[in-house]
Amino acid sequence: MKDATSRYIFIWALLGLLLISQAAAAKAPEEFDTTEDTGFYYTIQKGDTLWDLSQKFYNSQWEWPGLWEMNKEIKNPHWIYPGKKIRIYLKSDKTQQLRSIETPEKPAASETPSQPAPIITPTFNYPAVNRIGFIRDKKVDTLGSIIREKDGNVMMSANDIIYIKPAGPEHFILGERYQVFTTEEVKQRIGNKTYRGVKHLIKADFTVMEVNDKYVVGKIGNSYRDATVGDSIMAYYHRDPKLEVQDHPPAIDAVLLGSEDNALMVNDYSIAFINKGTKDNIVPGQIYSVMQSQDKRSVFDGEDAVLLAPLNSGKLIVLHTEDISSTVMILSSKRDIHPGDMVN
The missing domain is CATH 3.10.350.10 (LysM domain)
Known part of the structure; x- marks a missing residue:
């Protein structure tokens, strides 16, 4: 009887341990x-x-x-x-x-240094930099336009064969890469002035496979947005993905023009544009704050309304610059960011 009781106790103890271990694993x-x-x-x-x-x-x-x-x-x-x-x-x-972000290691200290230690500059690497759009005061020179896809597809993407009507056969070189793009007008009221420009959106890149007097044949490589008949062609514009970070650049008074996809709110990691560029000494790698103005309001009941200080909404980094604009990426946001917000 005692042996049977011992066996029951052992079995129940073993079952209890199994149940506890399963519960812990599930938790x-x-x-x-x-x-x-x-x-x-x-x-x-x-x-x-x-x-x-x-x-x-x-x-x-x-x-x-x-x-x-x-x-x-x-x-x-x-x-x-x-x-x-x-x-x-x-x-x-x-x-x-x-x-x-790469920060080079400091060189080993020597007992009698012959020259000052080098300045260490962090870098920011953005591999997708060649796909981002930009804003110029006018449309770039068009080398040609897409007239059809080999199999008649309306939407064209990676590995599709495309036919292009060239502005001139001398514009295309066999084996070279080119970019497919489209444009739209940018018009935004800033203060008492109207900002105007032309937004260029990169859709894809392709390599020239054949050049004829009347058409050019290419094969799409990287596809970022579906290309369609009528889209324009420009030379491939290579940009360096590695940027030297400037966390405390000179002050600017800029405005966020909006995002590539014209969203009402600009989220983290979104690509957007500001209305300042190389003419304002802006260079890739600079980091700025996005500020949101507040309405006039009374701080205390019964007092006149005052304009409160702007709210810090987040940070952005400059990826590319043109004369009248810069292409930026939102690094982080503390609250909703909208077109028209201040950048400084």
Whole structure:
């Protein structure tokens, strides 16, 4: 009888341990799925952003563009979803590719230095810089336009064969790359003046496969937006993805013109434009604050209304400059950012 009782106690104790271990496993979801020594998979949690994950795993929020580049399944860096997994690289050569902000190591101190230590300048790497649009005072010279896709597709994207009507056959060189773009007018009231310009949106790039007197044949490589018949062609404009960061640039008094996609609100990582450019000594890599003006209001009951100080809405970095504008990216936002907000 005593042996039977002991066996029952042992069985119930074993069942209890199994139930406790299962409950603990259910309570603590697995966030890290270790693979090879090059890194691991991280399960996205509610509230995560690429900006925050870069700070968490690389000790720098500036790493997020490289993190996005290495996880090509993320189509829009502003939208990452709980439960999905992304790869975090650690020990391979890809780690170096991820380094969006690079701070060179200080040289070893010598007992008798012969020259001053070099100034260390952080850099920001944005791999997608060649796809961003820009605003000029007039449309760029058009080399030609798309007249059709080989199979008659209305929307054209990567690997499609396109036919182009050239403005002149001398404009196209076999094997060279070109860009497909479209334009729209920008008109915005700023103070007592009206800002005017032409927004250029890059849709794709292609390589010339054949040049004839009447048409040019090309194959689309990178596709950022669907190309259509009538879209214009311009020379491929290569921009350096590595920018020297200037966190405290000279003061400016600029206005946010809006985003590439004309959204009513400009979100984190969105590409947008401001109304100042090279004529105002703006260069890529400069970081500015986005400010939101407040209405006049009474601070205390019964007193006259006063204009309160602007609210800091977030930060942006300059990616590209033209004479009358700059293309920027919103790095972070504390509140909703809208076209017309101040930049300084």
